[in-house]
Amino acid sequence: MALIVQKYGGTSVGNPERILKVANRVARWRKNGHGLVVVVSAMSGVTDGLIKLAKEVCPEPSERELDMLLATGEQTTIALTAMALHHLGVPAISLTGAQAGIVVEGFHTKAKISNITPERVHELLGEGNVVIVAGFQGQSPEGNIMTLGRGGSDLTAIALAAALRADLCQIYTDVDGVYTADPRIVSTARKISEIAYDEMLELASSGSKVMQSRSVEFAKKFGVIFEVRSSFNDNEGTMVKEEHISMEKVVVRGVSTEKNQAKLTIAHVPDRPGVAARIFTVLAGAEINIDMIVQNVSAEGSTDITFTLNKDDLPKARRLMDPLVTEVGAREIRAQEGIAKISVVGIGMRSHSGVAATLFRALSENGINIQMISTSEIKISVVIAENDAPRALQVAHDAFHLGG
Amino acid sequence: MALIVQKYGGTSVGNPERILKVANRVARWRKNGHGLVVVVSAMSGVTDGLIKLAKEVCPEPSERELDMLLATGEQTTIALTAMALHHLGVPAISLTGAQAGIVVEGFHTKAKISNITPERVHELLGEGNVVIVAGFQGQSPEGNIMTLGRGGSDLTAIALAAALRADLCQIYTDVDGVYTADPRIVSTARKISEIAYDEMLELASSGSKVMQSRSVEFAKKFGVIFEVRSSFNDNEGTMVKEEHISMEKVVVRGVSTEKNQAKLTIAHVPDRPGVAARIFTVLAGAEINIDMIVQNVSAEGSTDITFTLNKDDLPKARRLMDPLVTEVGAREIRAQEGIAKISVVGIGMRSHSGVAATLFRALSENGINIQMISTSEIKISVVIAENDAPRALQVAHDAFHLGG
Numbered sequence: 001m002a003l004i005v006q007k008y009g010g011t012s013v014g015n016p017e018r019i020l021k022v023a024n025r026v027a028r029w030r031k032n033g034h035g036l037v038v039v040v041s042a043m044s045g046v047t048d049g050l051i052k053l054a055k056e057v058c059p060e061p062s063e064r065e066l067d068m069l070l071a072t073g074e075q076t077t078i079a080l081t082a083m084a085l086h087h088l089g090v091p092a093i094s095l096t097g098a099q100a101g102i103v104v105e106g107f108h109t110k111a112k113i114s115n116i117t118p119e120r121v122h123e124l125l126g127e128g129n130v131v132i133v134a135g136f137q138g139q140s141p142e143g144n145i146m147t148l149g150r151g152g153s154d155l156t157a158i159a160l161a162a163a164l165r166a167d168l169c170q171i172y173t174d175v176d177g178v179y180t181a182d183p184r185i186v187s188t189a190r191k192i193s194e195i196a197y198d199e200m201l202e203l204a205s206s207g208s209k210v211m212q213s214r215s216v217e218f219a220k221k222f223g224v225i226f227e228v229r230s231s232f233n234d235n236e237g238t239m240v241k242e243e244h245i246s247m248e249k250v251v252v253r254g255v256s257t258e259k260n261q262a263k264l265t266i267a268h269v270p271d272r273p274g275v276a277a278r279i280f281t282v283l284a285g286a287e288i289n290i291d292m293i294v295q296n297v298s299a300e301g302s303t304d305i306t307f308t309l310n311k312d313d314l315p316k317a318r319r320l321m322d323p324l325v326t327e328v329g330a331r332e333i334r335a336q337e338g339i340a341k342i343s344v345v346g347i348g349m350r351s352h353s354g355v356a357a358t359l360f361r362a363l364s365e366n367g368i369n370i371q372m373i374s375t376s377e378i379k380i381s382v383v384i385a386e387n388d389a390p391r392a393l394q395v396a397h398d399a400f401h402l403g404g
Numbered sequence: 405m406a407l408i409v410q411k412y413g414g415t416s417v418g419n420p421e422r423i424l425k426v427a428n429r430v431a432r433w434r435k436n437g438h439g440l441v442v443v444v445s446a447m448s449g450v451t452d453g454l455i456k457l458a459k460e461v462c463p464e465p466s467e468r469e470l471d472m473l474l475a476t477g478e479q480t481t482i483a484l485t486a487m488a489l490h491h492l493g494v495p496a497i498s499l500t501g502a503q504a505g506i507v508v509e510g511f512h513t514k515a516k517i518s519n520i521t522p523e524r525v526h527e528l529l530g531e532g533n534v535v536i537v538a539g540f541q542g543q544s545p546e547g548n549i550m551t552l553g554r555g556g557s558d559l560t561a562i563a564l565a566a567a568l569r570a571d572l573c574q575i576y577t578d579v580d581g582v583y584t585a586d587p588r589i590v591s592t593a594r595k596i597s598e599i600a601y602d603e604m605l606e607l608a609s610s611g612s613k614v615m616q617s618r619s620v621e622f623a624k625k626f627g628v629i630f631e632v633r634s635s636f637n638d639n640e641g642t643m644v645k646e647e648h649i650s651m652e653k654v655v656v657r658g659v660s661t662e663k664n665q666a667k668l669t670i671a672h673v674p675d676r677p678g679v680a681a682r683i684f685t686v687l688a689g690a691e692i693n694i695d696m697i698v699q700n701v702s703a704e705g706s707t708d709i710t711f712t713l714n715k716d717d718l719p720k721a722r723r724l725m726d727p728l729v730t731e732v733g734a735r736e737i738r739a740q741e742g743i744a745k746i747s748v749v750g751i752g753m754r755s756h757s758g759v760a761a762t763l764f765r766a767l768s769e770n771g772i773n774i775q776m777i778s779t780s781e782i783k784i785s786v787v788i789a790e791n792d793a794p795r796a797l798q799v800a801h802d803a804f805h806l807g808g
Contacts, residue, residue, distance in 0.1 A: 023461075057487045058487035221798040
């Protein structure tokens with residue numbers, strides 16, 4: 001008799017037939033005696049359709065009105081999901097984000113959840129209902145509807161689980177769980193049964209986009225244990241939770257790759273305070289996301305600063321950097337596309353030396369050249385040629401015996 | 405510098421192009437210095453599409469969830485309308501029914517407006533915004549979204565005009581205004597420039613379905629002056645207001661017809677108290693709408709009771725009446741389809757005798773037989789054969805010189 005928060009994404013509720021399947025799954029969990037809160041996204045395609053409609057009346061729609069418009073997507077799904085449960089004889093009631101007490105703040109289209117007052121959800125659960133809550137949305141203290149941006153429905157589910165002190169939060173998606181590597185690239189990849197928040201975060205930031213980092217960070221902050229699992233089968237998924245001692249026995253939890261990267265080097269930058277700050281302030285001001293930053297020790301009073309970014313942002317970044325080269329007294333700027341990042345992640349590597357050595361040796365033995373290296377406490381990332389990426393991922397996976 | 409509430413129906417906002425036209429019209433009124441509150445319906449077809457979707461997950465969807473679902477229709481339109489105004493450089497902001505302070509009560513899918521707290525609307529108007537409000541919906545004191553049923557958006561507009569003490573309420577629709585007769589039937593029909601609430605009510609209940617009676621009743625109760633006009637041209641429409649002395653100079657304001665009627669006669673009903681009550685309680689319990697009821701003086705201790713109803717309800721009414729014939733001791737039941745009702749409406753007829761005589765004579769001179777007669781203070785209705793209806797309408801229109 002647990003309280004479970006389940007979240008179903010846009011693909012899982014993509015049409016009436018799938019909504020009925022979701023209802024069937026919810027009904028089975030309820031039959032086993034569990035209390036259920038179900039968070040749903042907009043049906044897949046609906047959000048894009050609404051944005052298209054908006055652009056037909058206004059090329060650059062205001063974000064406040066875009067939120068008003070997009071929030072109808074989830075509102076449609078909650079009503080349909082409640083109806084589907086009724087059809088199966090299960091008492092259910094739908095709530096918009098505002099009705100569920102989800103208070104948000106910040107900016108339209110990318111709001112943050114600031115508070116949840118779950119009295120109404122508790123009350124409706126107490127009356128025996130499955131409570132269906134619209135993901136991705138909430139209400140500001142001024143009474144405006146705001147959406148949460150990418151990964152917003154996951155965040156709604158995890159925040160509700162925290163506020164309701166739920167026993168478990170299940171994130172239903174179109175994959176079976178988190179894998180030791182992308183199974184489409186590495187055939188021997190295995191599903192991970194449990195993973196620490198930090199490992200999940202490092203994998204997410206390294207291209208394993210099962211979930212957005214913000215939801216995992218929120219779960220970590222409030223200690224919400226959640227499971228990533230498939231809405232298309234009954235397999236157990238991956239449990240994401242606080243690390244515990246036995247997790248450390250596994251040195252490397254998984255490997256990931258990120259393609260479509262580019263790197264930009266500003267060469268012979270004078271080694272004086274404030275130069276790096278100047279460069280990255282300009283990039284941040286243009287909302288260009290920077291991934292790795294590498295600066296080696298200086299030689300003869302100057303150094304090279306290299307950073308990686310999405311290759312789509314490269315032209316813009318270059319335009320911004322060109323005048324800076326003169327301004328800061330650097331010599332030149334070099335850009336390169338066609339690179340990829342490979343990351344090896346595991347909390348166990350904190351207490352095990354030699355992980356880096358193993359990775360570098362394996363890549364070298366396979367003739368894969370390393371262009372850049374960056375490390376965190378539980379991650380080692382290397383930049384290589386994009387062509388080498390699939391083979392490098394397989395090599396790294398084998399080197400740490402992740403195939404079992 | 406007036407405060408105007410405008411309402412645009414589903415056809416007027418049926419696609420992005422039409423929404424832009426509505427925005428243009430709103431912008432023109434605003435340019436003339438007026439404050440504007442704009443009530444919009446769901447885009448035509450959207451509500452039907454949502455109901456279809458609902459039935460795919462549940463053949464008999466709950467009314468609470470249907471309201472949650474249908475309310476997204478107007479929410480979509482308000483956002484798009486605000487965006488379209490932004491595109492024209494006009495400051496605008498959208499509000500759901502709940503956000504606009506529209507408090508409702510009663511039953512889902514047919515709620516009533518119980519109160520409006522227009523502080524937020526006032527505040528946003530004060531900041532120079534056009535305020536776009538979702539029609540057809542409000543929020544119950546318990547925080548549930550409820551819809552107002554047929555004609556709900558007209559009601560929202562008129563109730564808002566009352567709460568805001570607006571100078572004028574404009575109901576934009578697909579007709580130019582209220583006519584002396586249906587112009588598709590009577591070629592000489594003229595647009596009426598002003599009409600009293602009671603005349604509008606009697607015309608509405610006689611088949612001139614420009615607006616639902618409930619909205620007109622609400623306007624009458626709160627003294628809201630409104631104009632019915634077209635969203636497809638700039639012609640002045642029909643002003644609907646409290647009657648004044650000069651209106652009484654016009655004896656007959658208009659004529660209307662209602663087809664698809666049937667009549668049911670219960671013959672030789674014993675003339676004793678309670679029989680009529682018994683009959684119409686049974687019909688009301690089955691939610692059958694009865695229009696005219698005629699009972700003449702009794703002869704030899706019995707009388708005939710005849711009533712008219714929509715012909716679609718006739719089989720059901722007959723099934724209900726059959727056992728009653730024996731129960732109340734009547735002799736037989738007679739049903740007839742293929743009839744129509746012609747009504748002549750005007751507050752001036754209160755003080756003018758001879759209106760009935762003029763009508764009956766005109767019909768008789770044209771060989772049209774009168775089957776039933778019913779009168780109210782400002783209306784005379786007759787039942788005739790359905791085939792005669794178009795000609796009867798023309799004859800009545802001519803008899804009172806409504807063509808001018």
